[in-house]
Amino acid sequence: MNSATDSSDNQEALALAEPLTAERQENNVELSASAPETSESISHEPTLFAEPVFNLGNFNVTNSLLNSWLTVVIIFVLALAVGKKIRPIPKGLQNYFEVILAGAMNLADSVTGSRQKTKKIFPLVFTIFIFVLINNWLGLIPGIGSIGFIKSHEGGQVFVPLLRGGTADLNTTLALALFAVLASNIFGFITVGLWKYFNKFVNVRAFLEIPRQIKKDPAIIFVNPIKAFVGLIEIVGEVAKVASLSFRLFGNVFAGEVLLSAMAVIFAFVLPIPFIFLEVIVGIIQALIFAMLTLVYFTIAGTAEEH
Amino acid sequence: MKNMDELIKTFHIDWKLLIAQLVNFGIVLWVLYKFAIKPLSKTMDARTEEIEKSLEDAKKIEASLAQTETERQDKLDAAKKDAQEIIEKARQQGERQGKTMVDDAKREVQTVIAAAKEQIAQEKQSMLRELKAEVGTLVVKATAKVLEKVTTKEVDERLIEESLKEVKRQ
Numbered sequence: 340m341n342s343a344t345d346s347s348d349n350q351e352a353l354a355l356a357e358p359l360t361a362e363r364q365e366n367n368v369e370l371s372a373s374a375p376e377t378s379e380s381i382s383h384e385p386t387l388f389a390e391p392v393f394n395l396g397n398f399n400v401t402n403s404l405l406n407s408w409l410t411v412v413i414i415f416v417l418a419l420a421v422g423k424k425i426r427p428i429p430k431g432l433q434n435y436f437e438v439i440l441a442g443a444m445n446l447a448d449s450v451t452g453s454r455q456k457t458k459k460i461f462p463l464v465f466t467i468f469i470f471v472l473i474n475n476w477l478g479l480i481p482g483i484g485s486i487g488f489i490k491s492h493e494g495g496q497v498f499v500p501l502l503r504g505g506t507a508d509l510n511t512t513l514a515l516a517l518f519a520v521l522a523s524n525i526f527g528f529i530t531v532g533l534w535k536y537f538n539k540f541v542n543v544r545a546f547l548e549i550p551r552q553i554k555k556d557p558a559i560i561f562v563n564p565i566k567a568f569v570g571l572i573e574i575v576g577e578v579a580k581v582a583s584l585s586f587r588l589f590g591n592v593f594a595g596e597v598l599l600s601a602m603a604v605i606f607a608f609v610l611p612i613p614f615i616f617l618e619v620i621v622g623i624i625q626a627l628i629f630a631m632l633t634l635v636y637f638t639i640a641g642t643a644e645e646h
Numbered sequence: 647m648k649n650m651d652e653l654i655k656t657f658h659i660d661w662k663l664l665i666a667q668l669v670n671f672g673i674v675l676w677v678l679y680k681f682a683i684k685p686l687s688k689t690m691d692a693r694t695e696e697i698e699k700s701l702e703d704a705k706k707i708e709a710s711l712a713q714t715e716t717e718r719q720d721k722l723d724a725a726k727k728d729a730q731e732i733i734e735k736a737r738q739q740g741e742r743q744g745k746t747m748v749d750d751a752k753r754e755v756q757t758v759i760a761a762a763k764e765q766i767a768q769e770k771q772s773m774l775r776e777l778k779a780e781v782g783t784l785v786v787k788a789t790a791k792v793l794e795k796v797t798t799k800e801v802d803e804r805l806i807e808e809s810l811k812e813v814k815r816q
Contacts, residue, residue, distance in 0.1 A: 389658065398662050398666075399660065399662070401658075401663060404666055404667070407666075407667055408670065410674070411674055414674050414677060414678065415674075415677050417682075418677045418678050418681040418682045419677075419681055422681025425685045425689050427693060427696075433686070437690060440683065440687065440690070444687075458687075462675070462678070462679045462683045462684075463675065465678070466675040466678045467671075469678060505667075508663075509658075510658070510663040510667055511667045513664060514664045514665075514668045514671065515671060517664070518668060518671060
């Protein structure tokens with residue numbers, strides 16, 4: 340700290356008195372020599388966003404994207420290992436996958452209410468679960484987030500990890516959330532029918548019903564405009580779904596990484612271990628929540644409105 | 647809109663990255679569906695079906711086994727009944743046959759006895775006849791012998807007549 344204040348004093352002195360060049364140069368050398376020794380000058384804090392590691396043309400490949408690719412490779416290998424030799428009498432890896440699959444199916448059945456419906460939605464939801472789960476857990480492996488390189492950025496020097504949890508980047512979670520909500524809406528209008536599904540949001544039918552039923556039930560003139568307004572709120576709800584899905588997952592995983600690095604700063608040995616276990620649990624819970632919510636959105640979109 | 651821009655800047659949201667992550671997810675979806683979920687659920691369903699079928703088959707087999715068992719029992723019972731009947735019939739027949747045989751024997755005995763009696767009677771008759779003849783001749787001889795010495799011609803004739811009469815009457 341002393342040298343820094345000295346140098347600023349010197350800068351001021353320089354501005355005032357030009358001829359003291361020799362002294363200035365001496366000071367500058369001193370500064371550059373001291374910089375790599377003191378860690379304060381390299382920013383180590385976890386950033387809210389994934390840092391670009393290298394460029395492909397004008398496409399920034401971030402560390403989170405790298406991790407995501409790793410996830411894809413892992414799932415690819417696992418799926419191939421299972422799918423290569425599927426036998427009617429299960430053996431080895433197939434056993435575990437069947438248990439997971441059957442459990443997930445039963446869980447999904449409890450939400451959708453029927454196996455037929457589950458079969459339509461299940462592959463998507465299960466994939467979301469596995470993708471998010473592997474991404475969450477990959478971020479916890481030692482080395483991910485701690486191995487990297489130092490890059491000069493906006494004057495200061497910044498430590499950029501080579502890998503970063505895939506779901507610790509809003510791009511990943513936002514992509515998943517957008518996909519989930521869009522797909523649930525598409526599923527909705529395929530199963531319910533375009534006109535019916537459209538009326539869920541822009542309730543034209545509610546107004547068309549008024550002249551037909553007004554004699555039977557005069558209150559309809561108040562009720563149906565309210566219904567139409569509720570439909571408009573549903574549009575906001577769809578946007579809220581995207582926001583809640585993406586920010587919940589991102590927030591949890593990112594917070595976990597911050598927590599772990601904070602613990603490591605306090606005391607690098609033993610202390611982070613319980614928190615790593617905690618993060619393992621958080622990883623599976625968040626994956627489950629994301630997948631279950633997607634399943635619920637699909638189920639709601641797939642059932643006709645009953646009022 | 648300004649808030650939105652700030653959001654995008656804070657979190658470094660990049661549509662290229664979004665698309666890249668979507669592509670990742672798409673690959674995972676395709677791979678998982680193609681290699682794990684679809685074939686696994688297919689084999690699992692097939693297995694469930696097979697087990698259900700086997701259980702049903704086992705039930706069927708058990709039922710048919712029970713049926714054959716009862717059928718066997720029925721047949722056994724019927725055979726037993728038949729055997730009983732046959733034995734009963736044989737016994738009755740034997741009885742009847744014995745009775746007829748005894749009857750026949752009795753009848754034969756009766757006829758034999760009757761024949762014997764008749765023969766005896768006939769023999770008696772012939773013996774009597776012979777006896778009579780012999781007695782006659784004896785009487786004739788004896789009387790002749792006696793008359794040779796005592797009787798006259800008249801007496802003689804009368805005696806002859808009388809005895810002739812008697813013989814004739816007989």
